[in-house]
Amino acid sequence: MPLTAMKKTLNSMRSYKRRTVILPAMVSVDNLEFDCTVFDLSLSGMRLKFDFPIKVGAKIFIKLKGKLVRTAKVVWSANGFLGLCFTDKPEEVRAELGALVVGLS
Numbered sequence: 001m002p003l004t005a006m007k008k009t010l011n012s013m014r015s016y017k018r019r020t021v022i023l024p025a026m027v028s029v030d031n032l033e034f035d036c037t038v039f040d041l042s043l044s045g046m047r048l049k050f051d052f053p054i055k056v057g058a059k060i061f062i063k064l065k066g067k068l069v070r071t072a073k074v075v076w077s078a079n080g081f082l083g084l085c086f087t088d089k090p091e092e093v094r095a096e097l098g099a100l101v102v103g104l105s
Contacts, residue, residue, distance in 0.1 A: 043090035
């Protein structure tokens with residue numbers, strides 16, 4: 001599926017507003033840690049660039065800019081990007097992200 005078509009589909013499925021960001025992060029998978037870059041985030045998940053294949057449905061651990069440490073589930077993967085859904089409640093994510101999610105609901 002072309003990236004633009006995928007973005008339109010994803011936008012129609014989203015429950016929460018997203019904020020475009022470019023932030024360094026760390027992903028832990030099977031006790032291995034990898035650097036990655038987050039490109040957008042919301043109270044329910046994030047999109048990140050990740051150079052290694054991870055299966056949809058996999059659970060990973062994400063650390064973001066010293067603010068967020070959460071478990072997430074991979075909900076899509078395409079063109080070197082991953083879509084993650086947090087396994088925690090949006091209120092808990094909001095408390096950790098602070099100013100990064102002001103205005104997002």
